[in-house]
Amino acid sequence: MTSLGTATAAPGEFDTGRLVVGETRDGGEFGLPVAVINGARSGKTLYIQAASDGDELNGIGVVQRAVPRIDPAELAGQVLVVGIVNYHGFQVAKHRNPIDDTKMNRTYPGDSEGTSSERISAATFDAAQDADMILDLHQGSTSRMLNEVRVRCGTRHRLHEKCLTLAKVFGCGHVLDQKGPGGQLARVGPDQGIPTVDPELGGCVGWDEESIEYGVQGIFNVLRYYGFLDGDVDPEPQTRATDFDQYGSPSGGLVRFEKELGERVSRGETVFTVRDVFGTVKSEVGADGNGIFWRSRRLPQVATGEYVCSVATGIDTY
Structure with a gap:
């Protein structure tokens, strides 16, 4: 039993x-x-x-x-x-x-x-x-x-x-x-x-x-x-990651992602922008390094410093 x-x-x-x-x-x-x-x-x-x-x-x-x-x-x-x-x-x-x-x-x-x-x-x-x-x-x-x-x-x-x-x-x-x-x-x-x-x-x-x-x-x-x-x-x-780069918003507004989940990201490539209600770009955030767009917030509105997304780094295949 x-x-x-x-x-x-x-x-x-x-x-x-x-x-x-x-x-x-x-x-x-x-x-x-x-x-x-x-x-x-x-x-x-x-x-x-x-x-x-x-x-x-x-x-x-x-x-x-x-x-x-x-x-x-x-x-x-x-x-x-x-x-x-x-x-x-x-x-x-x-x-x-x-x-x-x-x-x-x-x-x-x-x-x-x-x-x-x-x-x-x-x-x-x-x-x-x-x-x-x-x-x-x-x-x-x-x-x-x-x-x-x-x-x-x-x-x-x-x-x-x-x-x-x-x-x-x-x-x-x-x-x-x-x-x-x-x-x-x-x-x-x-x-x-x-x-x-x-x-x-x-x-x-x-x-x-x-x-x-x-x-x-x-x-x-x-x-x-x-x-x-x-x-x-x-x-x-499997695609393996050993770390994350996490990104906060440098300004308040509405986030627009330039990458889809699972897409590769290169150093300096734009990951997301923050725009005001009328569509004017207030901030543009680029990747600190190479990785994979792994995780993001669901709702678009953000305050200054609020979490936006994560890029997985240290990528290999095993």
């Missing part, structure tokens, strides 16, 4: 339930939606979670579409899924946990006696730490962003190559290979010896079907490559 919260499945079975992590303000228990897919044959364990940022819904879309397609009768090993991590943020469509105003993906490995976010992180990490690999599904919040997979352990980490292979197998086409902030699951997992990556499935308001399909295909790539399901996977070359 394999259990996660109240979900329990014998070999060849599937079950859903709740992972109780605390009480709401009316004193009632609440739990995260979880699923267990226990394969008919023995094998490895894959842990998947989504929506540790409460407004990042593409990961939930991936879970909703992928889980029903994983047949436990054909599976070797186990798949453990937490469908919504940031329970409170999801309820009000907010990025951070509103109970303690915390970005949850900075609180791992958590604390079972700590804040709301730390308790949720502790409970989900307890489920994850016995897995052989971890997929932490994200998106670029409500900004516009490429579909990518992030390797956050750092290039000198002992599990870097394994994490990089996992990212390549997932196969969004783009990988950010850059050490992440402390408290990220994609950093804490490798520290515990578990290859972990952070697929950032585009960026949108609500969810985006193309990005969700990248995520579904990515999960099945992982399941096949690592022997959970039959089938061959030949990972395709």
Whole structure:
């Protein structure tokens, strides 16, 4: 038998339930939606979670579409899924946990006696730490962003190559290979010896079907490559970036981008202009170096110094 919260499945079975992590303000228990897919044959364990940022819904879309397609009768090993991590943020469509105003993906490995976010992180990490690999599904919040997979352990980490292979197998086409902030699951997992990556499935308001399909295909790539399901996977070359140049606006006005997401940018080439209401150019911003137009704000209006976009640098193919 394999259990996660109240979900329990014998070999060849599937079950859903709740992972109780605390009480709401009316004193009632609440739990995260979880699923267990226990394969008919023995094998490895894959842990998947989504929506540790409460407004990042593409990961939930991936879970909703992928889980029903994983047949436990054909599976070797186990798949453990937490469908919504940031329970409170999801309820009000907010990025951070509103109970303690915390970005949850900075609180791992958590604390079972700590804040709301730390308790949720502790409970989900307890489920994850016995897995052989971890997929932490994200998106670029409500900004516009490429579909990518992030390797956050750092290039000198002992599990870097394994994490990089996992990212390549997932196969969004783009990988950010850059050490992440402390408290990220994609950093804490490798520290515990578990290859972990952070697929950032585009960026949108609500969810985006193309990005969700990248995520579904990515999960099945992982399941096949690592022997959970039959089938061959030949990972395709990925475009890898190791850093970002971030650009703020030198003036207030309305942004007009001169590049599309995924396009190459050369040093000095215009990335965006800022214009007044009548179309007069107030500022023209060129690239500091060569790279790929990776991420941008969604709304055009900006104040002086406000974030506008990011160009990924240190580009190679692996």
